[in-house]
Amino acid sequence: MPEEIQQQIVRETFHLVLKRDDNICNFLEGGSLIGGSDYKLIYRHYATLYFVFCVDSSESELGILDLIQVFVETLDKCFENVCELDLIFHMDKVHYILQEVVMGGMVLETNMNEIVAQIEAQNRLEKSEGGLSAAPARAVSAVKNINLPEIPRNINLGDLNIKVPNLSQFV
C-alpha cells in the first residue's frame, strides 16, 4: 500500500474517531476507505491515545476490544507505566510488542504473560549483544535526554490494519 494511501487512511480514521463521544459505541462500520462493509473499525480511547484496530467479520467485536486492552496492558508492563512519550520515542519497541500480539494481520497471542515473557527474553538477548547503542553512546543519549521538551500536544497512535499486510502507525 503506497504511503499516501496509508497516510490518508490514518488521517481519516483519526478524524472519524476523534469526533466520537466517549459514551457511544466503539465500533465504526466499514467505509470504502478500509475495504468495504466486511470491515469494521474497533477502537479504545485511553486519555490522549486512541488504539484503533481494523478487522473483518471473522473477528469477534468484543474479543477485539479485549485484545486492545491486552495490548495496552502489555505496553504498560513493558514500559513500566507507559505514557505517550514512551510510545513516541520508542515506536520501534511498540512495533515489536505489537508483532507478538498480531502477526501479519492475524491474532497471534492473547495471553499477556506469554507476550511479556517473549518480549523480555528478546530484550535480554539484545542486551547480551550490546544493544543498538553501546555504552558510550548510551551516555551521550542520557545527556541529550536532559532537556526533554515540555508537555507534548495531543498525540495519537493508530495501529491500523489487522488484515492488511502493513502495519501503519503515526504520531
Place this chain on the structure above:
Amino acid sequence: MALKMVKGSIDRMFDKNLQDLVRGIRNHKEDEAKYISQCIDEIKQELKQDNIAVKANAVCKLTYLQMLGYDISWAAFNIIEVMSASKFTFKRIGYLAASQCFHEGTDVIMLTTNQIRKDLSSPSQYDTGVALTGLSCFVTSDLARDLANDIMTLMSHTKPYIRKKAVLIMYKVFLKYPESLRPAFPRLKEKLEDPDPGVQSAAVNVICELARRNPKNYLSLAPLFFKLMTCSTNNWVLIKIIKLFGALTPLEPRLGKKLIEPLTNLIHSTSAMSLLYECVNTVIAVLISLSSGMPNHSASIQLCVQKLRILIEDSDQNLKYLGLLAMSKILRTHPKSVQAHKDLILQCLDDKDESIRLRALDLLYGMVSKKNLMEIVKKLMTHVDKAEGTTYRDELLTKIIDICSQSNYQYITNFEWYISILVELTRLEGTRHGHLIAAQMLDVAIRVKAIRKFAVSQMSALLDSGHLVASSTQRNGICEVLYAAAWICGEFSEHLQEPHQTLEAMLRPKVTTLPGHIQAVYVQNVVKLYASILLQKEQAGETEAAQEVTQVMVERLPQFVQSADLEVQERASCILQLVKHVQKLQAKAVPVAEELSALFAGELNPVAPKAQKKVPVPEGLDLDTWINEPPSDSESEDEKSKTIFREEEQKHTQHRQPEVDEAELARRREARKQEQANNPFYIKSSPSPQKRYQDAPGVEHIPVVQIDLSVPLKVPGLPTSDQYVKLEEERRHQQRLEKDKKKKRKREREREKKGKHRRQRSLPTESEEDIAPAQQVDIVTEEMPENALPSDEDDKDPNDPYRALDVDLDRPLADSEKLPVQKHRNAETSKSPQKEDVPLVEKKSKKPKKKEKKHREREKEREKEEQRGEDLDFWLSTTPPPAAAPAPVPSVEELGTNAITAPKDECEGHRTEKPEDQDDDAERDPERKPSRHKKQHRKEKAGRSKGKKAKQQPPTCAEAAGPVENGAAEEEPLPPMSSYCLLAENAYIKMTYDIQASLQKESQVTVSIILENQSSSFLKNMELNVLDSLNTKMARPEGSSVHDGVPVPFQLPPGVSNEAQFVFTIQSIVMAQKLKGTLSFIAKDAEGATHEKLDFRLHFSCSAYLVTTPCYSDAFAKLLESGDLSMSSIKVDGISMSFQNLLAKICFHHHFSVVERVDSCASMYSRSIQGHHVCLLVKKGEKSVSVDGKCSDSTLLGNLLEEMQVTLAQC
C-alpha cells in the same frame, strides 16, 4: 584497522539515533519537511558506511519516517543488508523495516529468499521468530512457493513459540500459493490438538479463516471442533470455533441440532460477554438453518431474544450495538419474536449514537406490518426533520423507501398516503437520493393504476411549485424528482385537472437550468401533454383555443433547441418542426389531434429486471455449433478470429428476442384487452371527454411572469401525510364496524335459525388480514417471457482470491502434490525428529526401524483421523436428542467396544468418542494386520480400566457412557436393546417412540417418534394430536388451541423413515401416564389420495422421568444415611440371565447407573428431572433377584419398582 573501529564508534556517538530524530522533528514544527529532508540526507550518508550498526540505526530511523508517510523504497537494498546482519538486534530492525515497506512490487524481494531460509533454520528461536513475523507481512507468491516446505517443517518445531508463528503464517502462504494447502493440511489439522494453547489457538485461527471462505471443505472437521469446543477453556479459541460453527451449520442442519444443547449451556454458564454474544449468534445461525418449527426451538429463540434484549438494554453502548446487530439476524427468519420488542427498538432510534440508530433502522425494516407501517413511517419522518447531518438523513430516507416498498409494497394499504410521503420527502434539502424518490414515484404510478389520478395531481403541483427547479445545482439531488413528475404528468395527462397550467409550468425558462436528462423528459412529455390538450379542445370544437396552445409551444420550444445537451436539442428541434406542421394544418382547419395522440398511444407495462436473461434457448438451437465454419489458414490468425467470433455470438444470445409467432401475439393482445375490459381501474383508450376545461378559455392570455423564489415554498394543495394516518384509522375503524355489523347480522340470522346456538362474541381484535386496503390495490406484476427459466443462479466472482483455496481436503495426496523442496539443502538442518515424516512426502524409508515404526504409527493415526472425517455422517446421525438422555444403543458389538475403550481420562469426549470406536471396528475387517495390534492394545486398556473400576467405582464420565460402561461384559452376549418401543402400526405407517428427559428442564420431556412408511404411498400432511390430560400436555406452536394437532415437519416417501420430536410438559412425575392420540395423514399413490388416521396410546412411564446421573459411593452412603427416603422392595423369581446383563438392562431401560458392585450385589442410583433421588440395592440369589429401593417420594418408588418388575420378569 583497530583505529578505524574506534573512530567508527566515536562517530556513532554523534549520529542521531531514533530518539534524536523524533525530538528533532518535534522541535522543528514550522519547517518539518526541510528538517526531515536534511535527516534523510544524513541517513543516506550513514547507509554508505561499512559499519552494520550505523546502517541499522539509519534503517531504524527510516522506518519511523516511513510511518510519517515518507517513501523509503529506495533503501530496500540497505534494509536487506540489515536483515542479514548476524546480531539479533540489527536483524530485528531490518525485518521491521521490510515488513513496513516491502510489498508485491518490491523488486529486490527475491534476493531475500535465501536469507530468510537461513534465518528460519537458525538455532536461535528469536531469529526464526523475527523472520516469520517479517515474512508474514511481505510474503509473495514466489517466496511462498520457495519457503512453504521450510515453514511446514517449523510447524513441528520443538519450541511452541516457533510452532505458533509457523502455523499462523501458513494462512498467508496458502493465499499466495494455494497448491500448498493440501499437502500442509494434515499437519495443520494435527496442530489443532497441540499441547500448547498458543499453537492450538493459531491452528484454530487459520482453519477458521480458511473455512470462512469455503466452509463445505471443512465439514469433516466438525467432530474435532466439537470436541475442542466442549473441552477448551480459552475464550478466544471458543469464540473462533463457535463462529466457525456458525459458518458450517447452514451446510449441515444435523450439525446444528447437535450444537444447540452445548451452546445453550454455554449461554447459561459463561460470564464473558464476548463468548455469550458469539454463542447467541451461532444459535441464531443454527435456528436459521433448521427449517422445521419444532417447539423446543422456539424456546431457543426465546432464550436468544431474551439475552439480546438484556444486551440492548445495557448501558454499555457496545453491547447495545451488538445486540441490535444480532437481533437483525433473527429478524430474517423469526420476525415475530423480534416484533415483540418493537418498543425497545423504536427507543434506540432516539439514541445519541449514530451507529446504534442505524442498526435500529435496519431492524425496523423487518418489523413493519400493515397495521403499524404508517405509525413507524410517521416516527421516521419526525426523525428526518430532526436529523443533523445529511448522511443520517439520507439513510433515513432510503430506509423509509425500503420499508414501504419491500416485497412489492406488501404493507401499504393506502397508496395516496405513500405518494404524499414521497412528496413530503422532496422537501429535503441537499439529499443525494432524489433519484430514489423519483424511481418510487414512477414505479407506483405505473404499477398501481388506481392511484394515477391522485399521483398526477400531486406531480403537477410539484412541477408547478418550482422550488425543486431552484435546487438543481446538485447532481443526483432532489431535482431528480422532476424527472418522475414530468413523465407522470405527460404519460397520464388524461388525469390532469389543469393541463394547461401544467403545460405552462413545464415550459418555463427556469427549466433550462435543470440537468440535461431531466430537460429531455420535459420536452418529450410536453408534447404528450400538448397532444392531449389538443384532443380535448378539438373535440369540444374550440379551434381557437387549440391554436393558442400551439402558439405557446412554438414560442417556448426554441429555448430547448438552444440547449447544450444533445439529447434535449435533438428532441426539441424535432418536436418544434412537428408543432409547426400542426400549426399549418390548424390554419387550414384540418383536425390533427387524433393523429398527434396516436404518436403516444399504447400501454406501458413493467418488465421484470431479469426477464431478458430468462428467455430460454429455443429448441433446436445449439449455441455451440458454428454458423460458419471458421477458416483455418494460419494458426495465429485463426485464434484471433475465434475469440472475436465467440464474443459476438455471446452477445447475440443475450439480445435475442423471444420468438413469438403472429398468432401468439394476437392471442396475447386479445387476452390483454379482455383483462383491461374487466378491470374497472383501467382507463380505456377511447378518449373520454373532459368538459371541465371548457370554461377556462382565457388562461393563455395571462402573461406568465417567472417569479424567482429563493425560499422554497410550502407547496400549497399538497396534503400532508399525517392526515392520512388519521383518515386511515377512521377508515379501519369503519371497516371493523361494518364487519362486526355483518357478523352480527349473520349471527342474528343464525340465531333466528337455530334459536339455541349462541356463541361467545369475539372481541374486535384486528389481525393483519383484516385490514383491507383503501384503494383496490392493483399491483401489476412484472412481465416475464413465457416459459422463462426458473434458475436464479448468481455466478461466482471468478476473481475471488479465495477461490483457489477451494480444494477437496479429504482426497488422498498424489505424488505430484509434494511441496517443492530445495534440492541442495543439507539434511542436518532438520532439528526436529518429526521432520522426516512430513505426511505428504511418502518417502521410501531408509531410516532405522525405530523411526519406521513411529512413522507407521503416525500414519495409522492419520488414517483414523481421515476415517473420522469420512464418517461425519455417522457422527451426526447418532446425534443424541437435545435432552441429555442416553442415546439408543443399536447393537451389542458397539456396547462391548464402548465399555472397553471409553477412556477414563477423556470425559468431555464421551459423545465424539463413540463414532470413532465404530470406525475402528469398521477398519478392522479389511486391514488384518494393524487391527490385531489394535485389539491387543484395546484389551490392555480394558484390563487397566477394569482394575481401576474395581477400586474406584463412580464413572466420572458423563451420563451417556454410564449405563454402557456399567453394564456390559465381553464374556456373555446381551440381546440387542433399543429404547424405542412400538407406539402403533397399520398398513401405512409404523410408529416407535422414546422419551427423553433432561435435568435442565424439570417439567418437560421430549418424545421422539420414528415414523416409518411401510406402504408404497407417499405420506404427507402428517399431523400428530393427543388429548392432553391435566398433568401432561403437548407443547403446541404459539396461537394454536389445545384441539389443534402439531404438524410433523416432513413428508415420507415410500419406505422412508424419519424422526420427529414433540415436547410435553408434565406437572407431577410420580405416576405413570397414558395419553390417547391420533396421527392423521394423507396417503397419496397412483390411484389418488386418501385421508388416513392411526390411533395410539403414548405411555409415559416413571422411568422416563429418570435421568442417568453418576453418583460417588460416599455421597450415596450419605444419602442413604440421611433417613429422608422411604423404602420399598420387590422380588422376582425365575431369572436366568447373568447378573452383569441384568444390571445392564436396569441401567438401560430405567436410566440407573451402578454406584458399586460387589459379587452378586450392586447399588444403583438415579435422579428424576424434578430432583427425586432414587437408590437401589439389587441382590441376586440362585434364580431370583430382589430389589430394595429408597426414594424421596414413595409413590414414585412404588411405580418404578412395578415397572422394574415387568422388565425383570422378562429376563
